Amino acid sequence: MSASEPLLLGIETSCDETGVGIVRGRTLLADTTASSVPEHVRYGGVVPEIASRAHVEALAPTVARALSDAKVSIGDLDGIAVTAGPGLAGCLVVGVAAAKAMALALGLPLYAVNHLAAHIAVDTLEHGPLPRDCLALLVSGGHTSLLRVGDLAAGDYQTLGTTLDDAAGEAFDKVARLLGLGFPGGPLIDACARTGDPSAIRFPRALRGAEYGYDVSFSGLKTAVARWVEVAQVTPATPLPVADIAASFQAAVVDVLVERTLRATREFGITDVILGGGVAANSRLRAVLTEQAGRRGVRVRAPRPALCTDNGAMVAALGSHLMSRGVPPTPLACGVDPSAGMSVPGDGRSAAPHRWHSV
Amino acid sequence: MRLLLCDTATPWTSVAVVDGGCAAGAAVVDGGCAAGAAVVDGPGTWHRRQFGATGHVEACAQLIREVLSDAAVPPGGLDAIVCGVGPGPFTGLRVGVVTAVMMGQSLGIPVLGLCSHDILAAGVLAGGHPRPDGLPPLCIVTDARRREVYWAEYSGWTRVAGPSIAPLTPATEITGPMDVRHAVSWLRHHAAATGQEWGPALLATWARDVTTGRAPQLGAPDSAGGSVPAGLLPPRPLYLRRPHVAEPGSAPGPAPAPAPGAAPEAEPGAAPSVPRHR
Numbered sequence: 053m054s055a056s057e058p059l060l061l062g063i064e065t066s067c068d069e070t071g072v073g074i075v076r077g078r079t080l081l082a083d084t085t086a087s088s089v090p091e092h093v094r095y096g097g098v099v100p101e102i103a104s105r106a107h108v109e110a111l112a113p114t115v116a117r118a119l120s121d122a123k124v125s126i127g128d129l130d131g132i133a134v135t136a137g138p139g140l141a142g143c144l145v146v147g148v149a150a151a152k153a154m155a156l157a158l159g160l161p162l163y164a165v166n167h168l169a170a171h172i173a174v175d176t177l178e179h180g181p182l183p184r185d186c187l188a189l190l191v192s193g194g195h196t197s198l199l200r201v202g203d204l205a206a207g208d209y210q211t212l213g214t215t216l217d218d219a220a221g222e223a224f225d226k227v228a229r230l231l232g233l234g235f236p237g238g239p240l241i242d243a244c245a246r247t248g249d250p251s252a253i254r255f256p257r258a259l260r261g262a263e264y265g266y267d268v269s270f271s272g273l274k275t276a277v278a279r280w281v282e283v284a285q286v287t288p289a290t291p292l293p294v295a296d297i298a299a300s301f302q303a304a305v306v307d308v309l310v311e312r313t314l315r316a317t318r319e320f321g322i323t324d325v326i327l328g329g330g331v332a333a334n335s336r337l338r339a340v341l342t343e344q345a346g347r348r349g350v351r352v353r354a355p356r357p358a359l360c361t362d363n364g365a366m367v368a369a370l371g372s373h374l375m376s377r378g379v380p381p382t383p384l385a386c387g388v389d390p391s392a393g394m395s396v397p398g399d400g401r402s403a404a405p406h407r408w409h410s411v
Numbered sequence: 412m413r414l415l416l417c418d419t420a421t422p423w424t425s426v427a428v429v430d431g432g433c434a435a436g437a438a439v440v441d442g443g444c445a446a447g448a449a450v451v452d453g454p455g456t457w458h459r460r461q462f463g464a465t466g467h468v469e470a471c472a473q474l475i476r477e478v479l480s481d482a483a484v485p486p487g488g489l490d491a492i493v494c495g496v497g498p499g500p501f502t503g504l505r506v507g508v509v510t511a512v513m514m515g516q517s518l519g520i521p522v523l524g525l526c527s528h529d530i531l532a533a534g535v536l537a538g539g540h541p542r543p544d545g546l547p548p549l550c551i552v553t554d555a556r557r558r559e560v561y562w563a564e565y566s567g568w569t570r571v572a573g574p575s576i577a578p579l580t581p582a583t584e585i586t587g588p589m590d591v592r593h594a595v596s597w598l599r600h601h602a603a604a605t606g607q608e609w610g611p612a613l614l615a616t617w618a619r620d621v622t623t624g625r626a627p628q629l630g631a632p633d634s635a636g637g638s639v640p641a642g643l644l645p646p647r648p649l650y651l652r653r654p655h656v657a658e659p660g661s662a663p664g665p666a667p668a669p670a671p672g673a674a675p676e677a678e679p680g681a682a683p684s685v686p687r688h689r
């Protein structure tokens with residue numbers, strides 16, 4: 053291998069997607085995903101045990117498919133990277149066991165990485181190295197985090213704010229269910245909102261203002277939508293304005309996220325924002341953030357939607373970055389860290405007794 | 412013929428390398444029952460194990476690396492992998508199965524599954540002493556949590572019932588907390604025959620001995636070669652339980668209280684679903 057261009061295979065199993073990606077340096081060679089989403093639809097959310105079982109079944113075939121997509125053989129690999137947290141414990145265990153098995157069998161270094169950092173690193177595949185100091189807004193069904201990123205390889209990134217209750221994508225799921233749109237809610241609300249009026253209903257924007265820091269809360273918004281629907285249904289003379297509700301709800305979520313992000317750019321004098329996570333595929337979030345940031349001279353970069361959702365390529369991308377930078381591999385005896393990024397590094401709550409790239 | 416064996420269906424993570432020089436090892440692939448080699452000392456056999464109800468993912472690959480080093484066999488020198496496929500608590504069980512499957516794929520060698528209770532039974536049966544007459548069948552029982560047990564019953568080297576799941580009742584003669592919960596009706600017999608005091612202490616000692624490779628000196632194979640207690644299985648977990656979920660709107664079923672001494676585990680309980688990873 054060339055020292056600066058390692059061939060990395062990345063495994064992602066923190067939730068309901070079994071993702072395997074392969075990169076050479078910053079070149080994406082394969083991004084293969086098997087999803088158990090259809091098995092969760094009837095429950096309106098991810099069932100951990102169903103997801104864990106699906107990962108066991110999917111891993112070996114997904115690895116085989118990724119190798120074939122990338123046109124490389126398993127013996128060509130230079131390293132294995134895997135998400136060790138945050139995520140669902142039972143799901144993380146499957147991916148970490150698989151990655152260790154591969155590293156051990158093939159005699160390769162193992163990189164157990166942070167899922168959030170991987171969401172950030174994936175953007176380097178399309179848009180080159182990260183700016184020295186930037187913000188990352190990561191929004192999905194599982195996480196809603198605003199991070200300040202110095203140097204990923206040095207583990208220099210910190211959470212400025214997170215959700216106090218529901219993740220943004222979770223709020224989308226719940227409102228979609230309320231409106232009878234289906235699951236997962238993000239793309240369905242986005243599509244439905246296109247024909248609605250985002251200013252039709254004024255839903256609340258919680259914790260808005262500098263005194264609340266950068267945390268967000270969506271449970272009040274979700275309740276407000278539910279109450280609005282309830283009231284509307286008391287007088288069923290007119291059909292429920294589903295598109296207006298979806299558009300107004302989406303506008304409230306986007307307002308909150310954009311306000312936090314732009315306030316942080318001002319406070320820290322940062323001119324680059326990276327968007328990631330499944331909700332980063334939301335058309336309104338992309339449009340509003342890019343437009344409002346642009347007016348203040350702040351650049352917004354985001355991977356294409358397929359790389360925003362959970363995938364193996366992002367894990368491989370971070371692994372490749374760490375390996376190129378000479379970061380020591382993770383010991384084979386490492387564990388998983390389901391709440392990584394929720395705890396303060398070094399406070400002893402981390403389940404992983406090893407050096408890894410905790411937020 | 413060099414085999415790697417691993418099992419994570421109990422609180423123990425146990426791994427072994429069996430060299431072809433050992434007839435028992437070869438017998439595994441021949442369909443023999445020598446999976447007991449995983450828990451029985453012998454020439455051409457190396458094993459390592461670690462106790463920890465929630466520590467399988469930390470232990471498994473590391474132990475395999477160590478046991479391969481003990482045996483001076485590089486991963487590429489293996490010919491096949493055999494893994495215990497349970498039944499057992501799911502999160503731990505998956506570790507051994509996934510490890511075996513992914514090592515096998517990486518090395519391009521076959522991966523086979525064995526019912527984990529067969530492995531434990533073989534460990535008991537391979538004790539090497541003449542078997543007293545008139546013993547009732549052997550029953551291997553392990554902790555399934557939520558006040559239930561996994562069990563399988565053997566007559567000689569043949570599994571005649573199970574593996575299955577049953578409520579934990581006094582009749583299963585489990586007194587906990589113990590490392591690995593086995594109830595063996597013929598152990599009770601043995602205690603009576605040898606004048607030992609039957610009780611939790613004896614059972615606990617015996618259970619630990621089985622899983623640590625110091626198999627109890629209670630019985631022997633019906634014949635030297637031994638017939639097969641069970642066949643080889645595909646390397647997929649034997650769950651024996653559907654994922655415990657309730658659909659939205661339906662009332663979740665009553666959540667059974669955890670068994671005394673049971674380690675907390677991320678099994679789903681009655682929770683219908685959780686948000687995508689927080």
Ligand SMILES: [Zn+2]
Nearest residue numbers: 167192329362
């Ligand atoms: Zn994610």
